[in-house]
Structure formats: structure tokens, C-alpha cells
Amino acid sequence: MxxxxxxxxxxxxxxxxxxxxxxxxxxxxxxxxxxxVAVQNTAALATLSSxxxxxxxxxxxxxxxxxxxxxxxxxxxxxxxxxxxxxxxxxxxxxxxxxxxxxxxxxxxxxxxxxxxxxxxxxxxxxxxxxxxxxxxxxxxxxxxxxxxxxxxxxxxxxxxxxxxxxxxxxxxxxxxxxxxxxxxxxxxxxxxxxxxxxxxxxxxxxxxxxxxxxxxxxxxxxxxxxxxxxxxxxxxxxxxxxxxxxxxxxxxxxxxxxxxxxxxxxxxxxxxxxxxxxxxxxxxxPVLGNPGFEDAALTPWGNWNPAGNTAVVTTNFRSGAKAIRQQGGETSLEQVITGLSPNTTYVFGGYGKVSTAGESAMFGVKNYGGAAVNTAINATSYTNSSVTFSTGATNSSVTVYMYKPVAGTAYGDDFYFNKL
CATH class of the missing domain: 2.60.120.200 (Jelly Rolls)
Known part of the structure; x- marks a missing residue:
């Protein structure tokens, strides 16, 4: 002025x-x-509540x-x-x-x-x-x-x-x-x-x-x-x-x-x-993770990438509430961008996941935060809590969190969470 x-x-x-x-x-x-605020992820323009x-x-x-x-x-x-x-x-x-x-x-x-x-x-x-x-x-x-x-x-x-x-x-x-x-x-x-x-x-x-x-x-x-x-x-x-x-x-x-x-x-x-x-x-x-339990009956603010499979909110196989996310068929990914993070700060992303049949696999993970992608495997047939911890880079204030299924099969996710440590 x-x-x-x-x-x-x-x-x-x-x-x-x-x-x-x-x-x-x-x-x-x-x-x-x-x-x-509006945020962009790799699959869709999502609205993230802050x-x-x-x-x-x-x-x-x-x-x-x-x-x-x-x-x-x-x-x-x-x-x-x-x-x-x-x-x-x-x-x-x-x-x-x-x-x-x-x-x-x-x-x-x-x-x-x-x-x-x-x-x-x-x-x-x-x-x-x-x-x-x-x-x-x-x-x-x-x-x-x-x-x-x-x-x-x-x-x-x-x-x-x-x-x-x-x-x-x-x-x-x-x-x-x-x-x-x-x-x-x-x-x-x-x-x-x-x-x-x-x-x-x-x-x-x-x-x-x-x-x-x-x-x-x-x-x-x-x-x-x-x-x-x-x-x-x-x-x-x-x-x-x-x-x-x-x-x-x-x-x-x-x-x-x-x-x-x-x-x-x-x-x-x-x-x-x-x-x-x-x-x-x-x-x-x-930082807020939007729609963590999919009770909105929609994916938003999650985006999805489905080169060989499909992602949908379902009313079966939920861990709590009345809905969960299902990844079915071949390769598919569910992603959300979280903004408002502090640089050089440690966070945890996690949730509950399972696969429909023994031998199938999916993963929870994070990327685009200033470091290498980090993930944890989901291979149990009953809901299991899994999480990854990461620290943002010196100039980074956002992260992409995801559930990814690289191969054929069916996986479910519910009750995701995101916290600062």
C-alpha cells in the first residue's frame, strides 16, 4: 500500500x-x-473441505x-x-x-x-x-x-x-x-x-x-x-x-x-x-481428508484412474457405516490431493483395507510430497489397519494419497484417515 x-x-x-x-x-x-477450496488430482477436479x-x-x-x-x-x-x-x-x-x-x-x-x-x-x-x-x-x-x-x-x-x-x-x-x-x-x-x-x-x-x-x-x-x-x-x-x-x-x-x-x-x-x-x-x-468413509455415496473429492478395472462406492463389505470403496478388475487407483500442509513436517495416512481372495493385493500410499512414493501392502481377507508415514519437503505443502490395485482381483477400503504427527 x-x-x-x-x-x-x-x-x-x-x-x-x-x-x-x-x-x-x-x-x-x-x-x-x-x-x-478446489484441488486438482491426477484423475479429477475434486473439492476438498478445509x-x-x-x-x-x-x-x-x-x-x-x-x-x-x-x-x-x-x-x-x-x-x-x-x-x-x-x-x-x-x-x-x-x-x-x-x-x-x-x-x-x-x-x-x-x-x-x-x-x-x-x-x-x-x-x-x-x-x-x-x-x-x-x-x-x-x-x-x-x-x-x-x-x-x-x-x-x-x-x-x-x-x-x-x-x-x-x-x-x-x-x-x-x-x-x-x-x-x-x-x-x-x-x-x-x-x-x-x-x-x-x-x-x-x-x-x-x-x-x-x-x-x-x-x-x-x-x-x-x-x-x-x-x-x-x-x-x-x-x-x-x-x-x-x-x-x-x-x-x-x-x-x-x-x-x-x-x-x-x-x-x-x-x-x-x-x-x-x-x-x-x-x-x-x-x-x-489439512483435511475428504469423504474418508464414502458415506456421501460418491467418490468426491477422491478421483480415480482405471486403465483396466473400475472403482465404485458400494453398500456391501463396509467396515463401518453403510458404505465402502471397491476396486475391481485390473489396474485401478483411487487418489486425493490434500493441501495446506506445512513443509518439513511429518504426517501419517492410513485406513482399513482388505482383498476378496487370498493371494490378491492392493496398497495404500502417498506421493508428490517432496520425497519418494511410500506405500504399504493390503493382502488380508478381513479389514486390517495399514498406514504410511512421510515428511514433506522443504517447500512442499501438499500430498497425493492413494489406494492402488496393480493387478486383477477385488479390494475394499474404508475409514481412511490423515493426521499430523
């Missing part, structure tokens, strides 16, 4: 100070709700100063957004229900700037790589006002100076506009004046709180307003850091700025400017 705002002139009216987007599942209105763990939040229900274990003041320095930042509780404070970020033209002895404004950030306190962010906030319109909710890399020059190391603007607003801006900055989309071609403007409720959010994955950043997907910025297939510097931890920033750069001069009669933040929440995706 901001690092280049000293350079931003009239051309910035074409683009928001930072950002990019597209469409998918709703953000949850509360911390316990889940969403779903759950989310809350890893950071601030409900701002206290009074007085902010929680210093989570936040620090954003310091005053040269970019336009930071020109008037002031590190006192007059400009950042909790009122019992909200965090209030303020901007005014009060005179402060020993600080002879024409305006003072508030901002806080989680740098050195909390940063994260991939997840979901949700912020409920409202703000006052006014000439020269510039509230923002955004993210910057914890290591600011991982891929070079701004904008090369990236910026994610969850929400920005200026002046009396009836829309908010959601934007990506990087070395590919940010121009020499600081504007970005990867940006979306969206109408919002000007009189009340709105929920602003993103879902950030290894392949895309999705932007939401009031739980509706507005825009998706996708990682290119052969992306370099210029197009996708978003593989490093980022921290959060909340600020009420103005009077310089993009919004232009302040009309003093419109002061004070306030942004009220009801809450901010960050979630990490919990």
Missing part, C-alpha cells in the same frame, strides 16, 4: 497503492466456521493501550502513509469494544507537524506464511483520509527493496470514495510511480462495519469483502520472485493515515479521522 507513496502522483488514481485478486469460498464470519485453526487474534475488548505482546507502534518515517504517525495512546487506543486509530491536527509541544495519526503493526511479535485473515472495521470518510489494513514481509528485503519483496493490501480507502481498494504489490505489477495493475475496487457499507479478508495459499491470494470473494491474484506456473514473492512470512499493519501521497491534502473541517477495528483474526488451514 505504501512504501512508494512518496513517488505516487496523479497516476495513482488509476491504481490502488498496492494489490490484486479473483473468486472462491466465503470467509467465515466467526472463528470456527470452515471453507472449501478447516481452520485460529492462530492469532485480538478482539480489542479492553480499554487503554493496545496489547504490547502482539503489537508495536508503526514508526514515523519518510513514506507518505507514515509521515504523521505518532506513538501515543491519543492516536491508538482501545475503548472497550474497538481499537480506535485516530488522525487530527492537534498541536503537540515539541512535535511541530501539522497532523498526527495512529498505526500499529505485529512485526517482531507475529508473522505468518499462508492462512486466512479477517478484520472487521469501519471508518469515517473525509478529504485527505487514508485508513488501511495491510501486510508486509517480516524480512523486508528478501527479494530486494520495495516492491520486490511484496506487499498485500487487504483494504485501503481514500477521501469520500464509496469503494475500497484491495491490491498486490511486487516487482511485476507495481509501476515506477508506485501504482499497481493488480488491484480491485469494491463497494462497501459506508455507514457500518465491514469484514475485510484474504485467503493466502501457496498458489493464490484471494480477497474478500463481507465474505464475498472479490478478486484472486494467482501464482504463475513458472513464477519467479518478481511475480510471487509471497513465500515468506508477512506481518500485519493497521493504520489511519492521510494528508500526503495518494489521498492528497486534508480538509481540516473533516477532521478527526477514525478507523475503528472490532477484531482481527488469523487462521491456519488444517
Amino acid at each position: 505504501k512504501m512508494m507513496n512518496l513517488l505516487m502522483g496523479s497516476s495513482i488514481l488509476l491504481f490502488s497503492c498496492s494489490k490484486a485478486l479473483q473468486q472462491s469460498p466465503d470467509l467465515p464470519a466467526s472463528k470456527s466456521q470452515a471453507s472449501s 478447516s481452520w485453526d485460529l492462530v492469532f487474534s485480538d478482539e480489542f475488548n479492553s480499554t487503554g493501550s493496545f496489547d504490547a505482546s502482539k503489537w508495536t507502534y508503526s514508526p514515523r518515517w519518510s513514506p507518505a502513509w507514515a509521515k504523521y504517525l505518532t506513538s501515543t495512546s491519543d492516536y491508538v487506543a482501545q475503548n472497550g469494544t474497538d481499537l480506535v486509530l485516530r488522525m487530527d491536527n492537534a498541536v503537540i509541544a515539541g512535535d511541530p507537524v501539522p497532523y498526527h495519526s495512529g498505526g500499529i503493526q505485529t512485526s517482531t511479535k507475529f508473522s505468518f506464511l499462508y492462512g486466512k485473515v479477517e478484520v472487521r472495521a469501519k471508518f469515517k470518510q473525509g478529504q485527505g483520509s487514508w485508513p488501511a489494513i495491510w501486510m508486509m514481509p517480516e524480512t523486508p528485503v528478501s527479494y530486494g527493496d520495495w516492491p520486490n519483496s511484496g506487499e498485500i493490501d487487504i483494504m485501503e480507502h481514500v477521501n469520500y470514495e464509496n469503494s475500497v481498494h484491495q491490491t498486490i504489490h511486487n516487482g511485476s505489477v507495481t509501476g515506477p510511480s508506485g501504482g499497481s495493475s493488480a488491484t480491485k475496487t469494491t463497494a462497501y457499507n459506508t455507514a457500518d462495519y465491514n469484514i475485510y479478508g484474504i485467503i493466502w495459499s501457496p498458489s493464490a491470494i484471494q480477497f474478500y469483502v463481507n465474505n464475498v470473494l472479490q478478486y484472486t491474484y494467482n501464482r504463475a506456473a513458472a513464477a519467479t520472485s518478481s511475480q510471487w514473492p509471497f513465500d515468506k512470512p508477512f506481518y500485519l499493519i493497521l493504520n489511519q493515515s492521510g494528508g500526503a501521497g495518494w489521498p492528497g491534502a486534508i480538509t481540516n473541517a473533516d477532521l478527526p479521522f477514525n478507523m475503528n477495528v472490532d477484531y482481527i483474526r488469523v487462521y491456519k488451514e488444517v
Whole structure:
């Protein structure tokens, strides 16, 4: 949103100070709700349900100063957004229900700037790589006002100076506009004046709180307003850091700025400017194995590959519930891609399997996780629990799990599971 705002002139009216987007599942209105994402496996496009763990939040229900274990003041320095930042509780404070970020033209002895404004950030306190962010906030319109909710890399020059190391603007607003801006900055989309071609403007409720959010994955950043997907910025297939510097931890920033750069001069009669933040929440995706017992009476989100046999959900030979999976005939494979894994982390995949006749064989296994395929044989004629353990690679965040029958015969599977160790 901001690092280049000293350079931003009239051309910035074409683009928001930072950002990019597209469409998918709703953000949850509360911390316990889940969403779903589409994943591709070797056989079919499957829909995988994902759950989310809350890893950071601030409900701002206290009074007085902010929680210093989570936040620090954003310091005053040269970019336009930071020109008037002031590190006192007059400009950042909790009122019992909200965090209030303020901007005014009060005179402060020993600080002879024409305006003072508030901002806080989680740098050195909390940063994260991939997840979901949700912020409920409202703000006052006014000439020269510039509230923002955004993210910057914890290591600011991982891929070079701004904008090369990236910026994610969850929400920005200026002046009396009836829309908010959601934007990506990087070395590919940010121009020499600081504007970005990867940006979306969206109408919002000007009189009340709105929920602003993103879902950030290894392949895309999705932007939401009031739980509706507005825009998706996708990682290119052969992306370099210029197009996708978003593989490093980022921290959060909340600020009420103005009077310089993009919004232009302040009309003093419109002061004070306030942004009220009801809450901010960050979630990490919990890997979920979809349809583990086939009680949905369908394969989805599993895909199947049947060069010589067939795969079907059946209502006989189940271990529990009322259904199981059957692989019959020649070679056949049942597969599912699980996303949201952490790199360099150990997981287990398993289930219960059996074959119809002694001497037949199938297997459970994993592949495409950053290491060699791992499998375990299924050759008992009664249901037997079998599992494989694997560790993701240094840059891998997904795995393909499978049940594979390489030769003629019939095999059954039921009650699959997937867990982090």
C-alpha cells in the first residue's frame, strides 16, 4: 500500500497503492466456521473441505493501550502513509469494544507537524506464511483520509527493496470514495510511480462495519469483502520472485493515515479521522481428508484412474457405516490431493483395507510430497489397519494419497484417515 507513496502522483488514481485478486469460498464470519477450496488430482477436479485453526487474534475488548505482546507502534518515517504517525495512546487506543486509530491536527509541544495519526503493526511479535485473515472495521470518510489494513514481509528485503519483496493490501480507502481498494504489490505489477495493475475496487457499507479478508495459499491470494470473494491474484506456473514473492512470512499493519501521497491534502473541517477495528483474526488451514468413509455415496473429492478395472462406492463389505470403496478388475487407483500442509513436517495416512481372495493385493500410499512414493501392502481377507508415514519437503505443502490395485482381483477400503504427527 505504501512504501512508494512518496513517488505516487496523479497516476495513482488509476491504481490502488498496492494489490490484486479473483473468486472462491466465503470467509467465515466467526472463528470456527470452515471453507472449501478446489484441488486438482491426477484423475479429477475434486473439492476438498478445509478447516481452520485460529492462530492469532485480538478482539480489542479492553480499554487503554493496545496489547504490547502482539503489537508495536508503526514508526514515523519518510513514506507518505507514515509521515504523521505518532506513538501515543491519543492516536491508538482501545475503548472497550474497538481499537480506535485516530488522525487530527492537534498541536503537540515539541512535535511541530501539522497532523498526527495512529498505526500499529505485529512485526517482531507475529508473522505468518499462508492462512486466512479477517478484520472487521469501519471508518469515517473525509478529504485527505487514508485508513488501511495491510501486510508486509517480516524480512523486508528478501527479494530486494520495495516492491520486490511484496506487499498485500487487504483494504485501503481514500477521501469520500464509496469503494475500497484491495491490491498486490511486487516487482511485476507495481509501476515506477508506485501504482499497481493488480488491484480491485469494491463497494462497501459506508455507514457500518465491514469484514475485510484474504485467503493466502501457496498458489493464490484471494480477497474478500463481507465474505464475498472479490478478486484472486494467482501464482504463475513458472513464477519467479518478481511475480510471487509471497513465500515468506508477512506481518500485519493497521493504520489511519492521510494528508500526503495518494489521498492528497486534508480538509481540516473533516477532521478527526477514525478507523475503528472490532477484531482481527488469523487462521491456519488444517489439512483435511475428504469423504474418508464414502458415506456421501460418491467418490468426491477422491478421483480415480482405471486403465483396466473400475472403482465404485458400494453398500456391501463396509467396515463401518453403510458404505465402502471397491476396486475391481485390473489396474485401478483411487487418489486425493490434500493441501495446506506445512513443509518439513511429518504426517501419517492410513485406513482399513482388505482383498476378496487370498493371494490378491492392493496398497495404500502417498506421493508428490517432496520425497519418494511410500506405500504399504493390503493382502488380508478381513479389514486390517495399514498406514504410511512421510515428511514433506522443504517447500512442499501438499500430498497425493492413494489406494492402488496393480493387478486383477477385488479390494475394499474404508475409514481412511490423515493426521499430523
